Structures are given as C-alpha cells and as structure tokens.
Amino acid sequence: MASYPKYQNHEISPMKCPVNLEDVDLFGQGAQEHWYEAYEILHRESPVYRIEGGGITPGTDAYVLTKHADIAMVVKDPVRYINLTQQRIIDFAAQGLSAEDMFKTYRSLMQASMVALRPTQELYIKHRKELTDPWVGTGATRHREMITKHANDLIDEWINDGSVEFVSRFARPLPQRVFASILGFPQSDIPQLAEWGDAVVTPFVHGTGLKHELTPEQTKTMLKRLEGFQDYIYEHVRAKRLDPQDDMVSFLCEVHYEALDRKLTDLEIAGIVHAMILGGLETTQYALEEQAQLLCETPGLFEQLRNDRTKVRAFTEESMRMRSPTHGLSTRMTSQDEVFQGVKVPAGSLLHLRFAAANVDEEEFPCPFDLELERQGGVTRHLTFSAGPRVCPGANLSRIEQQIAWNVLFDRVKDISFADDNTFMHQPGIMLGTLKVNLNFVQA
Numbered sequence: 180m181a182s183y184p185k186y187q188n189h190e191i192s193p194m195k196c197p198v199n200l201e202d203v204d205l206f207g208q209g210a211q212e213h214w215y216e217a218y219e220i221l222h223r224e225s226p227v228y229r230i231e232g233g234g235i236t237p238g239t240d241a242y243v244l245t246k247h248a249d250i251a252m253v254v255k256d257p258v259r260y261i262n263l264t265q266q267r268i269i270d271f272a273a274q275g276l277s278a279e280d281m282f283k284t285y286r287s288l289m290q291a292s293m294v295a296l297r298p299t300q301e302l303y304i305k306h307r308k309e310l311t312d313p314w315v316g317t318g319a320t321r322h323r324e325m326i327t328k329h330a331n332d333l334i335d336e337w338i339n340d341g342s343v344e345f346v347s348r349f350a351r352p353l354p355q356r357v358f359a360s361i362l363g364f365p366q367s368d369i370p371q372l373a374e375w376g377d378a379v380v381t382p383f384v385h386g387t388g389l390k391h392e393l394t395p396e397q398t399k400t401m402l403k404r405l406e407g408f409q410d411y412i413y414e415h416v417r418a419k420r421l422d423p424q425d426d427m428v429s430f431l432c433e434v435h436y437e438a439l440d441r442k443l444t445d446l447e448i449a450g451i452v453h454a455m456i457l458g459g460l461e462t463t464q465y466a467l468e469e470q471a472q473l474l475c476e477t478p479g480l481f482e483q484l485r486n487d488r489t490k491v492r493a494f495t496e497e498s499m500r501m502r503s504p505t506h507g508l509s510t511r512m513t514s515q516d517e518v519f520q521g522v523k524v525p526a527g528s529l530l531h532l533r534f535a536a537a538n539v540d541e542e543e544f545p546c547p548f549d550l551e552l553e554r555q556g557g558v559t560r561h562l563t564f565s566a567g568p569r570v571c572p573g574a575n576l577s578r579i580e581q582q583i584a585w586n587v588l589f590d591r592v593k594d595i596s597f598a599d600d601n602t603f604m605h606q607p608g609i610m611l612g613t614l615k616v617n618l619n620f621v622q623a
C-alpha cells in the first residue's frame with residue numbers, strides 16, 4: 180500500500196478526498212490537495228481516463244494518460260502523437276503570413292517567432308540546438324559560478340535569522356536572478372520581470388479544466404499585466420545589438436542561424452525570450468520548495484546529503500519524480516486509432532499527459548513514495564521534463580540550478596525543520612506549488 184506525501188492538506192481543500200473513481204476530479208478547485216490519492220485510484224481502476232466531450236473539437240473526447248509506459252511512448256513518437264503547439268505553428272505557417280503580420284493578427288510573440296524560426300519538427304530540433312541549447316541546455320554548465328553566487332547572496336540575507344520563509348526568500352528569487360543574468364537584464368528589473376513572469380503563466384495557474392481555459396475577462400487582465408513587456412525586450416535587443424555583452428540576448432542578436440542561413444529579427448528574439456520566461460521561472464521554484472519539504476519530512480536525509488554530496492543529484496531527481504512541478508499538460512493528439520491499456524482511443528482525441536502520475540506508477544517505480552537515492556534502473560527515468568524530441572529544453576539548466584542550490588545550502592546550513600506556522604496551501608492550477616514554506620534552521 181502506498182504511503183502518500185505528507186504535504187497534502189486535505190482540510191483546507193474545498194474538494195473532498197476521492198475514495199472511488201466517481202469522486203476523481205483532477206482539475207476542480209482544491210484538487211491539488213488530493214492529486215496523489217486520485218492517481219492511485221486511476222492507476223488501479225482507470226489508467227486511461229476518458230473525459231467525455233473534453234476533446235479539441237466538439238463531439239470528441241479527451242483521455243488522461245497516467246501510466247509511465249503510455250506517456251513515454253506518446254512523447255517519443257511525434258508523428259503518431261501530434262504535438263498541438265507544433266500543429267498550430269504548422270497551420271499558421273500554411274497561411275503564409277510574415278512573423279510581423281502573424282503578431283499583428285494573433286498578438287502572440289512566441290507563436291510569431293515560432294512560425295518564423297521553427298515551422299516544422301525538423302526545424303524545431305535545429306532551433307533548439309543552435310539557439311537555446313548553448314544557454315539553457317548543453318551549455319548551461321557555463322552558469323555554475325553565477326548560480327553559486329546568487330544562491331550565496333540570497334542566503335546572506337537571512338542566514339543570521341534562524342528562520343526563513345523559503346519560497347519568497349530563496350526558491351522564487353533564485354531562478355529569477357539566474358534568468359535575469361542569463362538573458363542579460365539588470366537585476367534591479369527583477370520585480371517588474373517577476374510581474375510579467377507571473378502574468379505569462381496565468382493560464383497554468385488560473386485557467387480551468389484540462390485545457391487551462393481563461394475567461395475573456397482573465398485574458399484581458401493578463402494582456403494588461405503584460406503591457407510593456409514586449410517594449411522592454413525590444414529595448415534590450417536594440418541596446419545589445421549596439422553593445423553586445425556575454426549574455427543570451429546578445430548571443431541571439433549576433434548568431435547566424437544556420438538552419439535558415441540568416442540572422443534573427445528583433446521579433447524572433449523577443450519570442451524566444453518570452454518562451455524562456457514562460458517555461459523557466461516558476462517550475463524550478465516549485466522543485467526547490469518541494470525538496471525543502473521532503474528534507475524536513477525525511478529524518479536523517481539532510482545530514483546524509485550534507486555529508487555525502489555525491490548523492491545530491493539523485494536527491495533532486497527523486498524529489499522531482501515524487502513531487503513533479505508540472506503535474507500534467509494537454510499537449511498531444513492521436514493521429515490514428517489507438518489502444519492504451521485495453522482502452523480504445525479514436526484518432527483525433529486530445530491526450531492529457533499526467534507526468535506526475537506516471538512518476539508514481541508502481542509498475543515503473545516500486546514503492547513510489549519512498550525516496551530512494553539508489554533507485555534501480557537509474558534516478559532519471561521520471562517524466563518530469565517529459566522525454567523524446569520535445570523534452571523540456573531548459574531541463575539541464577534547472578537540474579544544475581537545483582544541484583548547486585542544495586550544495587550551497589548544505590555548506591551554510593546544518594539542519595532545517597518546519598516552523599509551526601505552515602498551512603501547506605497550494606496555488607491553484609496545474610503546477611504543484613506550495614505558496615509558503617516556513618523553516619527553522621541551524622546555521623553551519
């Protein structure tokens with residue numbers, strides 16, 4: 180019998196904890212507090228869970244996949260399982276609009292940039308290899324020193340206090356500072372960048388249902404909050420074209436994109452920056468704060484890791500498996516009739532990939548709620564970052580950030596424990612994010 184994470188706070192949820200399949204609701208208000216109970220029911224009774232009428236077009240259904248084997252197969256085969264973002268880009272590209280006209284019509288910098296730079300799956304791979312990998316993928320190791328400095332600076336601010344609210348004073352500002360440094364934006368702009376970062380992720384936090392839908396009112400508010408963001412990026416692009424520095428935006432201004440044999444326009448660069456901010460800020464924050472909670476919940480773990488740093492990597496991987504920041508995304512569609520776990524899924528169905536459920540699938544990970552630093556088969560088999568050709572492009576950066584963060588924390592702090600005043604309230608939406616984690620600690 181699985182033992183569930185202790186973080187869940189059933190009392191504060193407006194939804195009652197599911198006991199059987201009829202109770203399962205992964206998307207309603209307060210669902211976060213019972214996700215892991217719901218996964219056990221789904222794995223046992225309905226590992227491919229149909230949501231009638233939940234598909235992309237009227238009359239089609241959506242299916243929630245929860246098994247590791249199914250999701251791994253889907254994400255590794257982009258021909259059979261269509262990536263909806265890529266499909267949208269292919270459809271837009273077929274309209275033959277320029278990136279500028281695309282932006283004027285649809286108001287999405289990211290999509291306009293994608294249509295111009297990576298309108299096919301093949302160009303997606305090249306775009307990633309040439310433009311983002313050198314900074315947040317394979318090249319992310321170049322940031323080690325900078326990340327270490329930011330981690331130390333943040334700890335300096337509270338190390339003499341004996342207690343700290345870990346989210347606002349470490350887990351959230353660390354990825355913000357790191358990102359500002361990578362992109363080449365001044366650290367003093369972080370409050371404004373954070374406001375834009377929050378606005379960008381609105382659908383994943385305040386959207387409803389499996390498609391993260393916003394009301395027209397919410398969309399209007401989001402766009403209002405994003406005012407100035409685009410001009411800000413353009414301003415920096417223009418300045419860096421004249422006076423390039425050692426940062427990602429300067430690199431994007433100068434790089435010759437081999438795949439299209441040309442340089443990038445301002446709009447294309449702005450779209451890439453937008454995508455980085457969307458994907459990269461909150462996710463790493465959630466990973467770090469869930470790791471702090473796991474350390475408080477597991478007797479002896481803090482000391483063990485502090486004394487044996489070779490295990491820090493395994494700890495960050497196992498904790499991302501057990502408490503995945505991105506619980507699920509509705510990003511794929513079947514291109515032909517399929518059968519998953521004996522369930523027929525027609526062509527044209529929407530697939531909601533429940534990465535976090537796959538990560539606690541007992542068939543793949545025996546005793547899934549035990550944190551095992553030497554898990555058989557390796558600690559990186561989880562699907563937290565997805566897998567296959569569309570695997571998260573910033574996974575390497577996030578991994579390095581987490582590993583450095585804990586190494587620095589282990590250097591400077593002897594032990595941590597929960598303070599008395601935690602409610603473990605989670606934010607709404609599709610991410611697992613605890614809003615506040617109050618810790619007591621002993622300085623090293």
Ligand code: HEM
Pocket residue numbers: 254264315454455456457458459460462463466503504505508510534563564565566569570571572573574576577
């Ligand atoms: C713990 C941290 C993170 C988690 C859990 C995470 C998770 C994911 C997942 C599950 C996907 C979907 C992949 C798919 O569709 O198969 C994704 C995509 C993406 N991630 Fe991450 N991510 C993290 C950190 C980052 C960082 C640091 C960046 C930026 C540097 C980033 C940028 C992106 C982008 C741009 C995409 C969309 C790629 C596309 O166009 O298909 N992510 N991420």
